[in-house]
Amino acid sequence: MSKKDKSFEVLMGELETLVSTLEGEDLNLDDAIKHNEEALQLIKLCRERLDSARQKIDKLVQSADGEWQKQPLD
Amino acid sequence: MAQLPELNNTLSVSQITGHIQHTLEQDYGNVWVKGEISNLTRHSSGHWYFSLKDSGAQLGSVMFSRQNQSVRVEITHGMEVTAHGRISVYAPQGRYQLIVDQMLPAGQGDLHLAFEALKKKLDGQGLFDPTRKQALPPYPDRVGIVTSPTGAAIRDMINILSRRFPLAELLLIPVKVQGEGAAAEIAHAIEIFNQRQDCQVLIIGRGGGSLEDLWAFNEEVVARAIAGSSIPIVSAVGHETDTTISDFVADRRAPTPSAAAELAVPDKIELDNRLSNLGQRLQKNILNRVERHEQRLNAIQGSYALKRPVLMINQASQRLDNMQDHSLRMVKEKIGNYGSKLDGFEQQVKALNPLSVLVRGFAVLSKPDGKIIRSVNQLKVGDQVQVRLSDGEVQSTIDSLNSKKK
Structure with missing residues (x-):
């Protein structure tokens, strides 16, 4: 699953895990730098998501055949 | 008596x-x-x-x-x-x-009695038990809403949800929130959301009204639907002072629909701050790490264990240099010696070569038998002599002889 497909919650979760891993001691410098870069990318991605989000609002209505369908809320 | x-x-x-x-x-x-x-x-x-x-x-x-x-x-x-x-x-x-x-x-009084009776019954069955409450997700992808599509409540919720967390999609199941059949519609909508499982949190509610207006949210069918929901539910019915059975059963109770919207999603500004904070922590962490490693590196570099080989190498290298200089000098000296010796030999050889004398204009006289003539006394007038010059020979005859007087 690429980062783009992940939900905001998953991204935030990964970010928080990365930061606490980094703040733990037993990590070599190479891994720390790798983790750090990854975390910075995640922060950027989360920010972009927040900034670019346009709220999508739908309603669910039941059609004649009893199926529930999504429609944009006017 | x-x-x-x-x-x-x-x-x-x-x-x-x-x-x-x-x-x-x-x-x-x-x-x-x-x-x-x-x-x-x-x-x-x-x-x-x-x-x-x-x-x-x-x-x-x-x-x-x-x-x-x-x-x-x-x-x-x-x-x-x-x-x-x-x-x-x-x-x-x-x-x-x-x-x-x-x-x-009296009519409302009956509702109150019914309210108290249902509350007591459901409480007795453990539906209000705090341990049953589900935690709300911190960053929901999609928020389900069960309320009337018209009216202030849905508008208030959309406003707040859009402002705080536009990332979450909103999905509304429009229902009647009062009157005949309202409770059944609300309960059904909760069940539909539970079948779909595409929302991580639900808000059910409506704006303020009389006790009768809010009554659907006091009905057992709604209470059961809330209790049976695997998706966490925020209940927001009426105003601050109104309390319904829904509020007791739901995972969270919000005093108003607006407040429910605030509970259901995080605030963008707070999130932004949180991200900044994480960024700062990261930066501080990596700087600390690099600094620590640098210190360690410096300490290792300064340590005797590492210094000793370096010293040894330096010393050896110095000795090598010395030796190289020395041998060069020796070789040069030797070459110099040979050189001057050769020069000497050359001089000698040159001096001994009679031809070199001839070049300067001298001549060697010899008799026809090749005997070199060193004195006038070896000759008499009429003798044939060979005159040797640097570039050839001449035959000549002696015309006169004058010996030097001593």
């Missing part, structure tokens, strides 16, 4: 009144009474004095000003009401009365 009393069985008036007071107040400390208002007096102190009566009895009642301020309907003589309160004994006059703390017109 009663028997004469024994002294220690006799009670004083105060004593028996005290017993009656204790008994009544204990047994009737929390009662709902239905009756008709009569003899209503609104005292200048703000307290209301009246009787509740029916065809067979009447009950003196008082409702103090603090409590009667919350009565929303106009109470009039002859009105059928349902009153909640406690029986109290007024000892100086030997009277008991109902101290009313809540009063509703």
